[in-house]
Amino acid sequence: MMRPCSLKLQFALLSAVLAVLALALAGAVLLPVIGHRQLRDLDQQLASDAKALLAIFANNEAAILTGAKGVVRGLLPPNLRLRYLEVESPDGRVLHRSGNLRGLDLKGEVGRMQTVLIAGRAARLRTSRQGGLVLHLGTRLGTIEKTQHDLEVSLLMVLPLVGLAAFGGGLILGQRAVRPITALTAAAETISTDRPGDRLPVPRTGDEVARLTEVLNRSFDRLQRAYEAAARFSADASHQLKTPLAVMRAGVDALGKRSGLAPEVHEEIEVLRRHSRRLTTMVDDLLLLAQVDAGRLELERGPSDLVPLLERAVEDMEVQATERNVAVVHAWPEALPCHADPRRVALILQNLCENAVKYTPSGGCIRCTAEVGLGEAEFRIANTGVAIAAAHREAIFERFHRSAAGENVPGYGLGLNIARELARAHGGDLVLADDDGEWTVFVLRLPFAPSG
Numbered sequence: 001m002m003r004p005c006s007l008k009l010q011f012a013l014l015s016a017v018l019a020v021l022a023l024a025l026a027g028a029v030l031l032p033v034i035g036h037r038q039l040r041d042l043d044q045q046l047a048s049d050a051k052a053l054l055a056i057f058a059n060n061e062a063a064i065l066t067g068a069k070g071v072v073r074g075l076l077p078p079n080l081r082l083r084y085l086e087v088e089s090p091d092g093r094v095l096h097r098s099g100n101l102r103g104l105d106l107k108g109e110v111g112r113m114q115t116v117l118i119a120g121r122a123a124r125l126r127t128s129r130q131g132g133l134v135l136h137l138g139t140r141l142g143t144i145e146k147t148q149h150d151l152e153v154s155l156l157m158v159l160p161l162v163g164l165a166a167f168g169g170g171l172i173l174g175q176r177a178v179r180p181i182t183a184l185t186a187a188a189e190t191i192s193t194d195r196p197g198d199r200l201p202v203p204r205t206g207d208e209v210a211r212l213t214e215v216l217n218r219s220f221d222r223l224q225r226a227y228e229a230a231a232r233f234s235a236d237a238s239h240q241l242k243t244p245l246a247v248m249r250a251g252v253d254a255l256g257k258r259s260g261l262a263p264e265v266h267e268e269i270e271v272l273r274r275h276s277r278r279l280t281t282m283v284d285d286l287l288l289l290a291q292v293d294a295g296r297l298e299l300e301r302g303p304s305d306l307v308p309l310l311e312r313a314v315e316d317m318e319v320q321a322t323e324r325n326v327a328v329v330h331a332w333p334e335a336l337p338c339h340a341d342p343r344r345v346a347l348i349l350q351n352l353c354e355n356a357v358k359y360t361p362s363g364g365c366i367r368c369t370a371e372v373g374l375g376e377a378e379f380r381i382a383n384t385g386v387a388i389a390a391a392h393r394e395a396i397f398e399r400f401h402r403s404a405a406g407e408n409v410p411g412y413g414l415g416l417n418i419a420r421e422l423a424r425a426h427g428g429d430l431v432l433a434d435d436d437g438e439w440t441v442f443v444l445r446l447p448f449a450p451s452g
Helices: 007-058 061-065 071-075 142-189 208-256 263-294 306-323 342-358 415-425
Strands: 084-088 094-097 113-118 121-130 133-140 302-305 327-331 337-340 365-372 376-384 429-435 439-447
Touching: 007 061, 007 071, 007 113, 007 121, 007 133, 007 142, 061 071, 061 094, 061 133, 071 094, 113 133, 142 208, 208 263, 263 415, 302 306, 306 327, 306 337, 306 342, 306 365, 306 376, 337 342, 337 439, 342 376, 342 415, 342 439, 415 429, 415 439
Parallel strands: 327 365
Antiparallel strands: 084 094, 084 133, 113 121, 121 133, 302 337, 365 376, 376 439, 429 439
């Protein structure tokens, strides 16, 4: 797919194209105008020369009509001796023909200017009559043709230079024009759910960019209000659901303890108990995410050892893995200091372990390792199973996302999102490090707290 060029480059290219087209159009208009002006001046000069010659010939008409050789040539002024000249008598007899005609006849209509070919070259011809003489006076158009040719060559040479100059100037102007937009883009990238109150700096130019910035800021205000309202609703709804769910679970537990109930009733009560626990877990997760979205998540961070948390999480995972015929191997140092909230980290590890067990097929393997990274405590959990499609590698961290591989896996798609949100709240991160079709590797990074 062809990569689109930047706005400033488009502006520069358009400037160059418009400059070249404008110059070409100007040349197309000016060249004929200049040629017409030169031709008009030449016609005036020929008319003046013809008038002057006829005045000279009028005083010597009798001698000229005799056809004596050299009479006309002797009467010609020096400045006209290089012109094409032919003099005829009233009966059409040629009385004089200049040598540069090489025997060619000049024929034209009296009183008119004409462009004719003489020896294969264009010439301008003026035919005049006075008394008994007909005068054909002409001159080559070489000077006009050379001027037109020089102008055309000059235009063709100048066009690329003008295009380059316009491109460079357009690039500079385009860069200056898009500089405010570049600044707005950089500022807009900093606005996120972590900093919803940030706004774009409004330029003091009062131009279209400033008005666009104001419109965008008003849109961000509306989005922030909608986002905060949704976060409050989610938090309030989750909080209000906790009490009825607790009452419902207590009631289901009380029903299960009654004696004399039929076996099928006990089965129905167990189903209700299982679903009520699942619903309670979902509400707790939603309440946690609502706190994250609203920026009200409280962490009790301090120096902590990650190893005991890992051991408890892996022990619980081994129980589930044994039921599914999944092997679990692990290795980590005796101590792994980190700066974190142990209760929240335990939830991250629980979600990662449950996710690994759910997506590891029977007979597969889960591998857990931990080590000290560059200023971080790093935990890796890898499991065999179906590869995660490239299109889903980032989407798996979205809320309620279920990939095709997990359509038949229990859960509601919040575990990885909660784990990553909690990791980032600690100043760390959770990433999908690798998926080569054999191993899927998640990496948890938490700020490292050196011992002592």
